[in-house]
Amino acid sequence: MKFMDVHDGMKGITKEQLAAEHDKDLKAQTSEKGVKFLKAWADPKTGKVFCLSEGPDRAAVARVHEKAGHPTHQIYEVDVEV
Numbered sequence: 001m002k003f004m005d006v007h008d009g010m011k012g013i014t015k016e017q018l019a020a021e022h023d024k025d026l027k028a029q030t031s032e033k034g035v036k037f038l039k040a041w042a043d044p045k046t047g048k049v050f051c052l053s054e055g056p057d058r059a060a061v062a063r064v065h066e067k068a069g070h071p072t073h074q075i076y077e078v079d080v081e082v
């Protein structure tokens with residue numbers, strides 16, 4: 001399953017900072033079987049960050065984010081795609 005999650009409070013985030021945070025997810029994903037973070041996007045003006053991942057369920061994705069140091073409760077299954 002694919003998931004899109006949303007993080008708030010990252011106003012002014014740079015490309016380098018986003019890459020560093022995404023790298024934390026990549027390192028932490030090995031702790032959860034089947035979780036793979038694919039991509040991340042940011043809107044520095046609003047402070048929102050969006051992450052696309054694959055995993056067995058929402059809870060596994062949430063645990064990886066928590067271990068990486070940036071937890072979120074806004075995780076959406078995105079099973080319809082074109």
